[in-house]
Amino acid sequence: MTVETHTPAPHGRDASDWLWYAGVPAAGGVLYLLYGQLIPFSEWVTSFFPVARDSHTGEAIAFFFYDVPKVLLLLTGIVFVVGVLRSWFSPEKTRAILAGRHHLWGYPLAALLGVLTPFCSCSSVPLFIGFVSAGIPLGVTFSFLIAGPMVGPVGLGLLYGLVGWQVATIYLVFGFTIATVAGFVLGRMGLERYLQDWVREMTAGPVGDLPEEHLTLVDRLKIGGEQVREIVGKVWIWVLFGIGIGAAIHGYVPEAMMLRIMGGEAWWSVPAAVVVGVPMYTNAAGVIPIVEALLGKGAALGTTLAFMMSVIALSLPEMVILKQVLTYRLIAIFIAVVSMGILATGFLFNFLM
Amino acid sequence: MKTVKVYGPGCKRCETTVAMVRDAAAKLGVAVDVEKVTDPKSIAMAGVMSTPGISVDGRLVHAGGLPEAARLETWLAD
Numbered sequence: 001m002t003v004e005t006h007t008p009a010p011h012g013r014d015a016s017d018w019l020w021y022a023g024v025p026a027a028g029g030v031l032y033l034l035y036g037q038l039i040p041f042s043e044w045v046t047s048f049f050p051v052a053r054d055s056h057t058g059e060a061i062a063f064f065f066y067d068v069p070k071v072l073l074l075l076t077g078i079v080f081v082v083g084v085l086r087s088w089f090s091p092e093k094t095r096a097i098l099a100g101r102h103h104l105w106g107y108p109l110a111a112l113l114g115v116l117t118p119f120c121s122c123s124s125v126p127l128f129i130g131f132v133s134a135g136i137p138l139g140v141t142f143s144f145l146i147a148g149p150m151v152g153p154v155g156l157g158l159l160y161g162l163v164g165w166q167v168a169t170i171y172l173v174f175g176f177t178i179a180t181v182a183g184f185v186l187g188r189m190g191l192e193r194y195l196q197d198w199v200r201e202m203t204a205g206p207v208g209d210l211p212e213e214h215l216t217l218v219d220r221l222k223i224g225g226e227q228v229r230e231i232v233g234k235v236w237i238w239v240l241f242g243i244g245i246g247a248a249i250h251g252y253v254p255e256a257m258m259l260r261i262m263g264g265e266a267w268w269s270v271p272a273a274v275v276v277g278v279p280m281y282t283n284a285a286g287v288i289p290i291v292e293a294l295l296g297k298g299a300a301l302g303t304t305l306a307f308m309m310s311v312i313a314l315s316l317p318e319m320v321i322l323k324q325v326l327t328y329r330l331i332a333i334f335i336a337v338v339s340m341g342i343l344a345t346g347f348l349f350n351f352l353m
Numbered sequence: 354m355k356t357v358k359v360y361g362p363g364c365k366r367c368e369t370t371v372a373m374v375r376d377a378a379a380k381l382g383v384a385v386d387v388e389k390v391t392d393p394k395s396i397a398m399a400g401v402m403s404t405p406g407i408s409v410d411g412r413l414v415h416a417g418g419l420p421e422a423a424r425l426e427t428w429l430a431d
Contacts, residue, residue, distance in 0.1 A: 017425035090403065090417060091402040091403045091416075091417065092402060092403075092416065095402065118417070119401075119403055120364075122360075122361075122364040122404065123362070123402065123403050123404040123417075125362065125393040125396075125397075125404045126360075126362075126393060126396045126397050126401055126403075127403065129393065129394070129396075129397035130397055130400070130401075130404075133397065183376050198394055202394070202397065202398075204376060242362055324393050325393070
């Protein structure tokens, strides 16, 4: 691999650099201070509504105006930090690391890189082909593709902020395990023959050798800022939608009903959660407020985890994109294997709790 | 005349990239022929894994995310 050191235009530490060095910690401080004012803020807003504070509607409104600013603040902070961290990774570097890893630990490594590598679902087809044609085993590629959306840092951060570190840790460990094991199982099944013909026939494509980019710390901070603008700008509507539903559950759904439908006693609730969750398409930012409300009403942890995982990890639009490279049969096997992992996780936690 | 190819499945950022290439070329006074490559097979064959990707006269210069305007000009200039 040729490494052409790219010398950026000699911009020294000019004024705009210092703006970033001072601005980022200052913005962090402001976020922190605002974060401390969430309850007074939501109570203040709720007091303007002509409803009793302790009525169902009052509860729902307070929940909404507490969670919306909380989630948006958290999201801003997390997306920024992750954006900066991810500037050290790229699909090209990840491919170089994974190429030829047929060993067992290629799977967890791929899952880990799936979390750290920046890629948008619109480039998952070129990425998939790039991986497979470079000799990365199909199963390892699947571990990467499952882990990316499933254990997204945005989702983990929100889970940590809204539900607590225990559930966030469980989700992290099991999401990661499912990506690793499902990739391994899919790899063992010898599914190469179910790729679309033209993908199978593609021999190792030329590795696009890009000159290594030299990024300064300010460049990386700018990438983080850009990510905030892009991601928060895109998901805020999902956040409002998710919290709206969460607020409705919080205010109106009686606990007894929740226990009957999503409680640990109802064994069928786990598969039902997966069946409902797979076709649902929202992102982590939209589903986690709902998860918070469900757990608050006494839904079983396993059932809720299963619901959340199937919403986030398996989505129809993603399958439509993958259809370009996978046959229906392979897509069906892919969904089945990942769903099995999610079901197992759900049953395990309902059994343990 | 430079041949510039923009690789991407047709997302919004790919369109923006095409516009940026045209703008940069117009600013520099360089004649360019901009071609959009949207077929996943051709994208992969070019070695592009993160889109949008850009090649100038057959040489891949960028992959993943919007290009920086200043760097785009250096690619088109030389």
